[in-house]
Amino acid sequence: MRSSVMPTSSQDGPPQPSAAVSALGLRKSYGDKTVLDGIDLHIPAGSVFALLGPNGAGKTTTVHILSTLIAADGGRAQVAGHDLAGAPEGIRAAIGVTGQFSAVDGLITGEENMLLMADLHHLPKAEGRRVTAELLERFDLVEAARKPAQSYSGGMRRRLDIAMTLVGKPRVIFLDEPTTGLDPRSRHNMWQIIRELVSDGVTVFLTTQYLEEADQLADRIAVLHGGRIAAQGTAEELKRLIPGGHVRLRFADPSAYRSAAGALREATRDDESLALRIPSDGSQRELRSVLDWLDSAGIEADELTVHTPDLDDVFFALTGTDRPHQPHPSHQSNTPDQPEEAVR
Template identity: 55%
Template sequence: MTDVIVRATGLRKSYGKTEVLAGVDLAVRRGSIFALLGPNGAGKTTTVRILSTLIDADGGTAEVAGHDVRTEPAKVRTRISLTGQYAAVDELLTGEENLLMMGRLLHLPRAPRKARTGELLERFDLVDAAKRPVKTYSGGMRRRLDLAVSLLASPEVIFLDEPTTGLDPRSRQDMWQVVRDLARTGSTVLLTTQYLEEADQLADQIAVLDNGRVIAEGTADQLKSTLAGEQVELHLADAGSYDEATRLFNGTALHKDPERRSVSVATGGSAAEVRLLLNDLADRAIAVERITLRRPTLDDAFLSLTGNKR
């Protein structure tokens, strides 16, 4: 795969007796948006920290933009940027001053530094706020400025660790558009996120981590296709029927919600199949109040793959 710009093979990392990564393999295509999903503690942030040269792996290999992260970390750092979960900008400086200061730290000449600052302020819709102290910015504006700072050196690969944490829905939508624009202009984006909708909306490719391993990989549609094309959500009439239904579908139910007395199971979606299911439940004296048919979401695939039922 000649278009692979980030490659990891057999990455391992432990902290004491706790194994965080147990052999992670990744291949990220140039110019794509790649999402790492997984439960808390699955190893997403550790993977990003290894790929961005912040920590060393205990085993395995990784290359970014053709350079080994262990033996050529300085060369890797010239090709990447990393934006963490919280904005790392100086609140006492203005947005413009933050960009100019970082430009000086990157040894950008004066004229290109000023030109790049103006370009990024415009690109991230911060021109009107450029002269204001960052402490007066909203959360979404701080995140946009943080990302603008990370793009001063025009990196080939951008690591975003939960980029929309703490943002309101409108700011999250704005950030999604920024990420799409980055990929559209040729950057490669590798992001971690707790928002499954975010990966569904943005990612060209998704890897699901669980217990330090990649347990599934593909597009959002491919991951959804691991489930049946349709689901039947059964709303049971009483607590006894709910208990009987959960026993009947133990290990195969996609969702279980005791408060709503609902159980979701996979189905092909045909009327004949649904009728057979309801007849079987009636024969077992399991009372169904109503049913809802729906297509699986990335949430369903994620919960099924990681073994977390709800």
């Protein structure tokens, strides 16, 4: 493993790909309230990483630490190849941050917001205007570019916010709940923008309250609870942690159903619909085992479906939450991690 990549797990495992963001034992407290209690992260370059957790779990604190807005109390981290403690200026030059609250100035136009950001990045005037024009076109904001940003819809403001973030050509972008409060169409448009960013080689660190969003976008997901990473992996890996997955076999022939039910003692019977439910983690290996058994027994099922727990089930099980916080798209819900109010 190269020295620029901080290990986040046992050295006995296979080498991990180069990390755009890595952390080891990251800690943060506010008084006697521990927000982060030693979290480890390894986020490969050119991927989408989603951090899930209940309100107050520490998601925004994590973003603030990794983007150098606040200092950690312990642990180490690297972002875009720069050490968090030793080279924060290198991190700031390589990242973009879009927070829960838009950085757009509503009193000036969208174009003026973009040009202001170009000035802050010390771009020459001609270069700043070129980049501004390209990004306004990319984010479908050309027609609204010379209107005051306060007249923009929520989705337009979010697109402008991300366009402003891209002026400096960041290699890593932190998106802290970027679609909270957006209607479904605007949310799906934002998803497409995020996919396009990753296809350009950008690494996206996403916090979200929408479990479907993480399922749709993220290459890897971590669930933060009680200051610790409760679990992390791909969406499918996390779903397999939770019991309840099964393969359902439905038969049109009652005799075939009875034969299968007699042989598969562990299956749950549904005599009315002639269906059997076999516990399974939904893996290819277990599915092949079921199919091989049907072939060897000479039994043909008319329908086979695989059911696995979804991210809602994972969230409930790992956080002990009765229901995850899933705000209605028309409602603005921007509650940050509670201890962070003092640092905003």
